[in-house]
Amino acid sequence: MKWRPWPHSLAGQMVWILFIGVTLALISSAAIHLYDRNEAMVQMEGLQAAQRFASIVQVMEPLTPAERAKLAPILKTSNQFVALVDAKDAPQIDHSTEDARAGRLKRLIARYLEGEHPILVEVLPTSTEQHPMQGMRQMMRHRHHMAGGGPLFNHGFSYIARVQLSDGRWLAYHNHLPEEAFIWPWHLLWSILILIVVVTALAFLAVRLVTRPLARLAGAARALGHDLRSPPLDQSGSREVREVVTAFNAMQARIVQHVQERSAMLAAVSHDLHTPLTRMRLRVEMLKEAKLRDALLGNLTEMENMTESAMDYIQGSEGMEEVRLTDLPSLLEELEESWREIGQDVTVQCCDLSPFPLMPRSFRRALSNLIQNGVKYGKRVEVKATMHGERLRISVADQGPGIPEDQMERMLRPFKRLDASRNSKTGGTGLGLSIVDSIVQAHGGKLTMRNRPEGGLEVILTISKKAFLS
Known part of the structure; x- marks a missing residue:
């Protein structure tokens, strides 16, 4: 060092x-x-x-x-x-x-x-x-x-x-x-050394008293990034510290209110769109011309998927779900069975995973999106979960064409897709990886991607229990 x-x-x-x-x-x-x-x-x-x-x-x-x-x-x-x-x-x-x-x-x-x-x-x-x-x-x-x-x-x-x-x-x-x-007065030297030590120790204690509220505020800011519902800070300490804490708590309350209002507005829009889309689907299904009917039904399905994906992205970025100890082997086995039931080649490997604090519904959605992308582009998907101390690592690998290195960061942005995927068969809303990244960040984790030497893309999710709960 x-x-x-x-x-x-x-x-x-x-x-x-x-x-x-x-x-x-x-x-x-x-x-x-x-x-x-x-x-x-x-x-x-x-x-x-x-x-x-x-x-x-x-x-x-x-x-x-x-x-x-x-x-x-x-x-x-x-x-x-x-x-x-x-x-x-x-x-x-x-x-x-x-x-x-x-x-x-x-x-x-x-x-x-x-x-x-x-x-x-x-x-x-x-x-x-x-x-x-x-x-x-x-x-x-x-x-x-x-x-x-x-x-x-x-x-x-x-x-x-x-x-x-x-x-x-x-x-x-x-x-x-x-x-x-x-003769040199050695007692004076010892007095100076003792005085330096005492003054330095008192200065250290005084500085700690001044900077401790800053560390507490930084921890609260990190917690706010993971969970908007984190409890407000205790308004204690000196007058200046209490003023900063009051302003921070007020800012947190305004952010929560803004997010809730936005979610309510999007939910209302989604609900309002659902009714006319349902009526349109019923009317389209009554058309006699099969080619026209199938084209319109495809467009309606795409509109519904876009609405649901947008809602998933908003909910994932908010991190408003309650944190619970989750049985990871059971969650992964359920995902494997659900995909195998529809004929997809998905395998899961997990070794002695202890219960881990997660937002289970959001985390399941993130893994489902990764498996869906892997099945769509790589046919066969392998999911492997390991635990290293208090750090959870889950990798989702497929056998597809992968993603160019210079496009990986771009793919994590909302509504971004590779040009090759923009067709009626494999096209999507461009929110799949963005939803996964927002959910992982809400867990205090990190998402990384790499192209495997043997071919295919591997997406790695890493979540630290200490960082998430802090």
């Missing part, structure tokens, strides 16, 4: 759009949060470090060189180093390329120092892997100035601040914000 990134259903498209939108929004907000978090931590740690360094300067300033040398190692911690550097060994910093963070830290240290002291601040690279040569030079220079004070960390925010004391010596202070302050 080919995977499609964009779903075809309305529910899938809405859920997909909400999922992408929520994910992008959460990722964007998380990125902004992490950036602000890092900035806030750097500023807070920088403020605390500036206060500590200013306090160290204030303590070191009044002491003698010997006292300063004793105090410097005591101030050493895991994250800070303090050392005294002679003025001749102090490095020169290019202020034109001063880092913005170095400038902020320099201003913070100056704020907490009393009096004017020359201040130099140098921000060190955060990773020697990203800046191998520069990081090595910084590390060597730091160790030189700190007199072996310890290694630099490769993560976090590290800097060296220098303040010149009153005696000209420089007090160097190296501070490193702990690595733990910059």
